[in-house]
Amino acid sequence: MIDLTLLADGGIGWIDASGPASPLVLSTRIRLARNLAGRPFATRNAARDREAIAEAMAGAVAGTDALGRAATFRLDRLDLRDRLLLHERHLVSKELAGLGGEPVPVGAALLVQDRVGAMVNEEDHLRLQGVVSGFALEAAYAEVDRLDSELGQRLAFAFHPEFGYLSACPTNVGTGLRASVLIHLPGLVLTKEISKVLQGLAQVGLAVRGLYGEGSEVVGNFFQLSNQTTLGKSERDLLDHLGKMVREVMTYEEEARAVLLRDARDVIEDKVWRAYGLLRYARTLSYDEAMNLLSGVRLGVGLQVIPDVGFYALNKMLVHTQPAHLASAHGVALDDPSLGVRRADFVRTLLQDEGRRAG
Amino acid sequence: MIDLTLLADGGIGWIDASGPASPLVLSTRIRLARNLAGRPFATRNAARDREAIAEAMAGAVAGTDALGRAATFRLDRLDLRDRLLLHERHLVSKELAGLGGEPVPVGAALLVQDRVGAMVNEEDHLRLQGVVSGFALEAAYAEVDRLDSELGQRLAFAFHPEFGYLSACPTNVGTGLRASVLIHLPGLVLTKEISKVLQGLAQVGLAVRGLYGEGSEVVGNFFQLSNQTTLGKSERDLLDHLGKMVREVMTYEEEARAVLLRDARDVIEDKVWRAYGLLRYARTLSYDEAMNLLSGVRLGVGLQVIPDVGFYALNKMLVHTQPAHLASAHGVALDDPSLGVRRADFVRTLLQDEGRRAG
Numbered sequence: 001m002i003d004l005t006l007l008a009d010g011g012i013g014w015i016d017a018s019g020p021a022s023p024l025v026l027s028t029r030i031r032l033a034r035n036l037a038g039r040p041f042a043t044r045n046a047a048r049d050r051e052a053i054a055e056a057m058a059g060a061v062a063g064t065d066a067l068g069r070a071a072t073f074r075l076d077r078l079d080l081r082d083r084l085l086l087h088e089r090h091l092v093s094k095e096l097a098g099l100g101g102e103p104v105p106v107g108a109a110l111l112v113q114d115r116v117g118a119m120v121n122e123e124d125h126l127r128l129q130g131v132v133s134g135f136a137l138e139a140a141y142a143e144v145d146r147l148d149s150e151l152g153q154r155l156a157f158a159f160h161p162e163f164g165y166l167s168a169c170p171t172n173v174g175t176g177l178r179a180s181v182l183i184h185l186p187g188l189v190l191t192k193e194i195s196k197v198l199q200g201l202a203q204v205g206l207a208v209r210g211l212y213g214e215g216s217e218v219v220g221n222f223f224q225l226s227n228q229t230t231l232g233k234s235e236r237d238l239l240d241h242l243g244k245m246v247r248e249v250m251t252y253e254e255e256a257r258a259v260l261l262r263d264a265r266d267v268i269e270d271k272v273w274r275a276y277g278l279l280r281y282a283r284t285l286s287y288d289e290a291m292n293l294l295s296g297v298r299l300g301v302g303l304q305v306i307p308d309v310g311f312y313a314l315n316k317m318l319v320h321t322q323p324a325h326l327a328s329a330h331g332v333a334l335d336d337p338s339l340g341v342r343r344a345d346f347v348r349t350l351l352q353d354e355g356r357r358a359g
Numbered sequence: 360m361i362d363l364t365l366l367a368d369g370g371i372g373w374i375d376a377s378g379p380a381s382p383l384v385l386s387t388r389i390r391l392a393r394n395l396a397g398r399p400f401a402t403r404n405a406a407r408d409r410e411a412i413a414e415a416m417a418g419a420v421a422g423t424d425a426l427g428r429a430a431t432f433r434l435d436r437l438d439l440r441d442r443l444l445l446h447e448r449h450l451v452s453k454e455l456a457g458l459g460g461e462p463v464p465v466g467a468a469l470l471v472q473d474r475v476g477a478m479v480n481e482e483d484h485l486r487l488q489g490v491v492s493g494f495a496l497e498a499a500y501a502e503v504d505r506l507d508s509e510l511g512q513r514l515a516f517a518f519h520p521e522f523g524y525l526s527a528c529p530t531n532v533g534t535g536l537r538a539s540v541l542i543h544l545p546g547l548v549l550t551k552e553i554s555k556v557l558q559g560l561a562q563v564g565l566a567v568r569g570l571y572g573e574g575s576e577v578v579g580n581f582f583q584l585s586n587q588t589t590l591g592k593s594e595r596d597l598l599d600h601l602g603k604m605v606r607e608v609m610t611y612e613e614e615a616r617a618v619l620l621r622d623a624r625d626v627i628e629d630k631v632w633r634a635y636g637l638l639r640y641a642r643t644l645s646y647d648e649a650m651n652l653l654s655g656v657r658l659g660v661g662l663q664v665i666p667d668v669g670f671y672a673l674n675k676m677l678v679h680t681q682p683a684h685l686a687s688a689h690g691v692a693l694d695d696p697s698l699g700v701r702r703a704d705f706v707r708t709l710l711q712d713e714g715r716r717a718g
Binding site: 224266267269273274276277278279280281282283284342344 | 591625626628629632633635637638639640641642643700703
């Protein structure tokens with residue numbers, strides 16, 4: 001059983017809502033796809049290739065500042081609950097966690113430490129990741145860039161002078177960079193402007209996903225916005241473009257919220273306070289309901305309609321009410337019938353504490 | 360505009376929940392149908408008959424202890440909001456209030472004072488009424504009996520030595536007595552035992568109605584149980600029979616609640632606390648939603664799951680969130696769009712006060 005409490009801040013540094021614009025943008029995440037030169041891509045390599053890659057990676061990170069003290073998890077040695085736990089923290093992809101029913105690929109491994117981490121033997125040999133609180137592309141990039149530089153001194157990455165970094169999937173060739181922000185857009189959803197905005201984003205090359213990346217449903221009005229392609233552009237270009245687009249979306253969201261307050265204040269106040277009332281008093285909550293109610297309360301706090309609730313607490317509820325997090329915290333199975341009651345307990349207690357803290 | 364604050368306890372003495380079993384039985388109401396000898400029944404009399412009856416009644420009550428200081432309302436001189444207000448307080452029937460679209464019959468009048476009242480020129484010339492808190496048939500009968508005796512000394516009632524008191528409708532001939540209790544049966548509704556119980560009551564001659572009497576819907580799990588016929592039985596028999604039946608229903612309800620707590624405590628606690636959370640925080644509430652949520656909270660308080668809320672407060676919310684009560688309290692029209700917000704304000708403030716009062 002994984003004990004993530006051994007990691008700094010439980011391995012989720014972004015949760016403290018300390019970053020810029022963190023009421024709206026929960027986290028900024030940048031990952032770099034890297035492959036070892038002279039080894040077949042993961043899509044066509046053998047178990048001994050994967051073992052060799054994991055070994056090379058372990059040797060390389062040991063001496064780095066960025067990941068030298070990192071915890072290492074062999075996904076293929078973890079049970080489903082722990083694999084899901086890591087996935088819920090956005091530390092490993094659905095594929096690496098083997099959540100689609102497929103067993104975890106042999107030798108898959110993960111290394112995490114606060115704001116940086118890496119997946120080994122996922123679609124690429126390495127996927128390096130930096131995650132920071134709020135809307136902070138530069139800071140996230142600085143984290144992962146440092147890790148990339150340190151590892152690059154120890155490992156030979158597959159690199160082509162014309163194309164850049166090579167990767168298993170052509171969409172990642174070039175910088176191998178994918179930057180994404182997790183953003184909360186209830187205003188655009190409530191004003192029904194969201195599809196127009198998402199269409200616009202697709203036209204300028206951005207991908208829109210749910211809370212858990214590719215193929216995941218949008219729940220609680222949380223969206224992941226990221227760049228689609230990396231080929232033929234510099235890291236700088238990619239980050240500038242995404243940054244500009246995200247700032248536009250943030251402006252649209254703020255405008256939508258202003259419209260809601262102007263045209264439907266009663267309805268909005270009622271909606272967010274009902275969400276608060278249910279979270280504050282319900283004795284059992286499903287995950288989907290909790291997410292939707294948390295979205296309502298987050299909107300209410302953002303609009304300054306609901307006082308006495310902090311974004312740190314809101315982020316905590318978002319993370320720790322997920323099924324594997326709850327099951328893990330209480331040492332029960334993922335399908336334990338008590339999860340709904342425990343979820344409600346967690347949320348209720350935290351909201352009571354917030355109320356008391358505020359006096 | 361009616362100002363009911365001039366009446367003792369606003370004219371609703373039963374609201375204080377001081378009577379026996381008042382958590383379950385909100386009020387006990389007994390009315391006696393009386394007609395003046397030598398005057399045609401209301402179903403076939405003329406305007407001058409109705410005027411004469413109103414005048415005779417006014418003269419007779421003036422000297423009574425029971426109604427001597429009563430306020431008199433001429434329904435045909437009140438606007439719709441005030442007529443509805445009196446109906447919501449169970450002081451006048453739908454017919455006398457002219458709520459079915461028909462205008463109020465000329466000369467209809469009402470007299471009320473705390474626990475007794477009377478309708479004039481309804482289906483019968485006089486309908487005398489006694490209402491008390493909780494399950495208290497004797498006390499309610501004592502109230503109305505005193506009024507009946509006092510009026511009987513001043514007015515000649517139509518009485519037949521064999522049949523008893525005569526009335527416009529044969530179902531009221533005899534004692535002219537109808538006793539009813541307003542009872543809260545959420546346990547029987549939630550355990551789906553209610554239809555069986557209601558069928559049983561029909562078989563032993565009891566009528567079951569909604570919150571506002573004949574033809575009204577059941578809302579918030581509040582039921583009115585009353586005797587169907589009066590002919591050939593003494594007042595004592597009628598009250599004994601109803602009392603026995605109501606005690607049985609109360610036992611069934613208590614058993615149903617025990618079953619709920621035993622077999623579905625989590626579900627019930629969740630249900631009642633959600634109701635509390637919504638009432639405590641919602642910013643707008645429809646009447647039906649408020650009734651249903653109040654039913655949930657009342658159940659929670661009765662089960663001792665929810666502390667710090669009294670039955671007096673629960674009764675107040677039941678009465679004062681009704682459309683005409685709200686509209687009247689704020690001096691606005693019945694269709695004023697602010698009523699939902701005002702209803703939520705009233706409930707929220709009262710629940711906050713209850714919480715503070717309890718410390």
